[in-house]
Structure formats: C-alpha cells, structure tokens
Amino acid sequence: MEIHSFRCFGAHDGEGNPALVIEGESSSSSARQAFARARNVTCVWIDPSDEPDVIASVDYFYPHTRSPLCLHATLAVGRRLFELHGAEDELTVKTSTGGQRLGLTANTNDEVFVRLQAQNVMQPVIASDLVGHLMEVPGLQPVRTPFVASVGSPKLLVEVANTTTLYDLEPNLPAIVAWSKDIGINGIYAYCALGNDSYEGRNFNHVDPKLEDSATGVAAGALSSILGHGVTLLQGRAIGRSCRIRTRIAGPDILVGGSVYRA
Numbered sequence: 001m002e003i004h005s006f007r008c009f010g011a012h013d014g015e016g017n018p019a020l021v022i023e024g025e026s027s028s029s030s031a032r033q034a035f036a037r038a039r040n041v042t043c044v045w046i047d048p049s050d051e052p053d054v055i056a057s058v059d060y061f062y063p064h065t066r067s068p069l070c071l072h073a074t075l076a077v078g079r080r081l082f083e084l085h086g087a088e089d090e091l092t093v094k095t096s097t098g099g100q101r102l103g104l105t106a107n108t109n110d111e112v113f114v115r116l117q118a119q120n121v122m123q124p125v126i127a128s129d130l131v132g133h134l135m136e137v138p139g140l141q142p143v144r145t146p147f148v149a150s151v152g153s154p155k156l157l158v159e160v161a162n163t164t165t166l167y168d169l170e171p172n173l174p175a176i177v178a179w180s181k182d183i184g185i186n187g188i189y190a191y192c193a194l195g196n197d198s199y200e201g202r203n204f205n206h207v208d209p210k211l212e213d214s215a216t217g218v219a220a221g222a223l224s225s226i227l228g229h230g231v232t233l234l235q236g237r238a239i240g241r242s243c244r245i246r247t248r249i250a251g252p253d254i255l256v257g258g259s260v261y262r263a
Helices: 029-039 071-085 130-135 163-168 173-183 217-227
Strands: 002-008 017-023 042-047 056-061 091-095 101-106 111-117 147-149 155-159 188-195 198-204 232-235 243-250 253-262
Touching: 002 071, 017 071, 029 042, 029 056, 042 071, 056 071, 071 091, 071 101, 071 111, 071 217, 071 253, 101 253, 111 243, 130 173, 130 188, 147 217, 155 217, 163 188, 163 198, 188 217, 198 217, 217 232, 217 243, 217 253
Parallel strands: 017 042, 056 091, 155 188, 198 232
Antiparallel strands: 002 017, 002 253, 042 056, 091 101, 101 111, 111 253, 147 155, 188 198, 232 243, 243 253
16 A cells, blocks of 8 residues: 655645545545544545546545545645656546546646536525525625536535635534535535635535635636636635635636645
C-alpha cells in the first residue's frame, strides 16, 4: 500500500484542503471508512479499472461517510496519476459510487482540472421565508432566486449581498441537513459576488459547524453552470484555511480545478 498526501485548491503555498491518495490496497468499504475516520482526513483510493479507456476507478471516503464524488480529492488523484503517466494527455477516471466519468487535465501552474457536465435536477418549491428560516436570518432576501444546480452533488445556491452577510451567517445546520435529505440535495451553498467573475462562498451540509468545508469544487461547478461562465471562487476563510477554485466553460463541459501540491 502506498499513501500520498496532497493539499488541493490552496490560495497560497502551504494552504489548501488535505487529501490522502491510497493505491495498491483493496480493502473493504468498512475498512476504508475506518481508515479515513482514524486519520480524520478525506481519503481516496485508486483502484484498477476494467474499462480500456478508463485509467482508474476512484473511491472517496470522508471521515464520517463514503462519498460519490469529492473534487479536491479528485485533484489529488489527478496529480498522482500525472506523476505516473505524464500530463500531456487528458486521463479519464470513473467513480466507484455512481460510475461518473471524470476527465483530468493539468497545466504548467501546478493546477489540475476535472471535466464535468451540468446535471438535470428537480427544482424544489421554496417558500419565500424558507431560506431566512434555515439561515436563521429572518427576512433574508437573496440577491437572486435560489436555485438547485449540480455537476455531481446537487446544492441549493443562495446568493447574499456581500461578504459581511456571508460571514455573519450562523445557520440552523440540523434543519438544513434534514430539509436537504427530504428533497434529495446536498446542502446549501451561500455565496456573494466580488466583481470580475470572482465570488466567495461557504458550504452548509454538516450538522457539526467544525466540519464546514474549506473548498467545495462541486459548488463552483454548479455556480458556473447557472451563470454560464467561468469563475474564481474563494472559500475557507471561515475556518482559517483559504482556498481558491477556478472554473472554465469548454463547450458543454465545465472544468473545475486549482492548485495541487504534495503535503
């Protein structure tokens, strides 16, 4: 078994979301979950693929649960695969849960990008006071109509007025988790515009506020899908781990990426 440690989406050197990439190991799902829990970090296993055009199968585990997709861990997988196979061509991996195909590309700036597609999702009926209730800000008026979008993990995207509003949020996390489960989405992503296609955001999909994400790549992809253009998305300031996610639109595809360094 080989274990490789990376930091992904870092806004500056030494920052970013940590991930362990494990290869050459074929344990059960329960053993993998125990491994991730014991190390208290996102872990992703690179497994052999039985499809000739897919270089590997990838299996994601957060400390608390198995996940169908984790973009910062996918960036770490990409960096490791490019070390092994070179970065001249796009590589394709497939998720173990759900079978989603992901194209991986790299550039000369130590950045890896994941090629995704917007997914069709049902739009829930949202009462006018629901977002304010869940966010525990009575009368909160989002800048635009909240919208569910997905590139692999559906989020309710809620635009707020500015960074002050964004970082003052102390939402009712149990209520968000329960409501999200009822309608089949993965939490609320609150964000605000900074100008010049730059945004800042926070992800709310855990009951424990200490588990707030420092980078949510699927939210960046979902945001690009509804805006129709690439973005730079800042995240992680709320927990002291500054991250920067970049996206690009390439025809029908959305590329989501950022820096990846060995930790």
